[in-house]
Amino acid sequence: QTPAAPAQPAAAEVDPQAIVDLQFAIAGNHKKVRASGAKGVCVKGEFTPSAEAASLSKAPHFAKPVPMTARFSMGGGNPNISDKTKPTTRGFAMEFEIANDPMVFYFISAPVFGARTPRQLHDGISARLPGPDGKPDAEKIKAFVAANPETTRQAAWLNARPVPASFGGVNYWGVQAFTLTNAAGKPTITKLKAIPTAGQLGLSDDELKAKPDSFYADELTERLGKGPMTFDFVAILGEPGDPTNDSTAMWPEDNRKTVKLGTIAISAIQANTICDEKPTDPVANLPQGVAGPADDPMFEIRSPAYAISRGKRAQ
Numbered sequence: 001q002t003p004a005a006p007a008q009p010a011a012a013e014v015d016p017q018a019i020v021d022l023q024f025a026i027a028g029n030h031k032k033v034r035a036s037g038a039k040g041v042c043v044k045g046e047f048t049p050s051a052e053a054a055s056l057s058k059a060p061h062f063a064k065p066v067p068m069t070a071r072f073s074m075g076g077g078n079p080n081i082s083d084k085t086k087p088t089t090r091g092f093a094m095e096f097e098i099a100n101d102p103m104v105f106y107f108i109s110a111p112v113f114g115a116r117t118p119r120q121l122h123d124g125i126s127a128r129l130p131g132p133d134g135k136p137d138a139e140k141i142k143a144f145v146a147a148n149p150e151t152t153r154q155a156a157w158l159n160a161r162p163v164p165a166s167f168g169g170v171n172y173w174g175v176q177a178f179t180l181t182n183a184a185g186k187p188t189i190t191k192l193k194a195i196p197t198a199g200q201l202g203l204s205d206d207e208l209k210a211k212p213d214s215f216y217a218d219e220l221t222e223r224l225g226k227g228p229m230t231f232d233f234v235a236i237l238g239e240p241g242d243p244t245n246d247s248t249a250m251w252p253e254d255n256r257k258t259v260k261l262g263t264i265a266i267s268a269i270q271a272n273t274i275c276d277e278k279p280t281d282p283v284a285n286l287p288q289g290v291a292g293p294a295d296d297p298m299f300e301i302r303s304p305a306y307a308i309s310r311g312k313r314a315q
């Protein structure tokens, strides 16, 4: 009998250092910034859980109002990226603060990620790196996309929608499947989503043309001057057959039950150093009652990748 090959942890498939190096390289190796979400604004607020939240998760963050530190950002490692860029996700990183037990999620403005496996993430960025002539090789990109069609879903989603007029005017998803467990030990598989009270605020082509390259920070200052910017924090409930191991696959949301877990109220901008110095991450910092997907090869690998980027930008 042939012995079975030893099971390899999915995260070992590709060295996270290699991925982060590529993320920095494709963006132009900017110093002192994140490998992704390089351009952003640090904010604070409060989360008030709904009465139903505790029926899904026993996390103490769903039992009483908690302060939040959050950060809105543009995807990628270029701190000078234009806010007018369309096929780039807007990010919403959030920390629900309870001393010694923070709950951290990083959401993006698309329901899907641009790679299903670390190998695809690595090879997709590699294929797009500029060659010796300073330009990416169109044939290489074409071949990669043809062999990995699911990696195009995120850009297709973003390209099919207007550029958001505000960080508070677009939906954000946790993308990966999170299991919530209540005090009775009942698990519920969910996808988490933040829905802005202001609705989907998209810019028309003419409005977009009239905007400067950086307008989100000013828009945020103006909006917060009128009062807190709020989001419904919801759990989309999974059904048998919904994939939990594929960050490029969207669940059919229209047919899924949604439970409101609470309200996020962003109240003010705060110093970037507060967000920059946070040692937390969305894999390591989940409380009892919330767990990431054990079978998604893109989940665990995020923790070392974030640590590598954090270390690099602190240099």
Ligand code: HEM
Residues within 6 Å of the ligand: 016, 019, 020, 023, 033, 034, 035, 036, 037, 040, 071, 072, 073, 090, 091, 092, 093, 106, 107, 108, 113, 118, 121, 173, 174, 175, 176, 247, 298, 299, 301, 302, 305, 306, 309, 310, 313
């Ligand atoms: C699959 C779902 C994912 C989502 C929703 C997501 C979302 C985000 C967001 C919102 C940020 C900005 C954080 C901030 O503002 O502080 C970020 C940063 C980052 N992401 Fe991800 N990400 C995902 C997967 C990955 C993967 C698979 C990798 C690499 C293996 C990765 C590498 C990074 C790195 C290196 C940073 C910069 C971290 C730092 O310097 O603090 N991400 N991500």
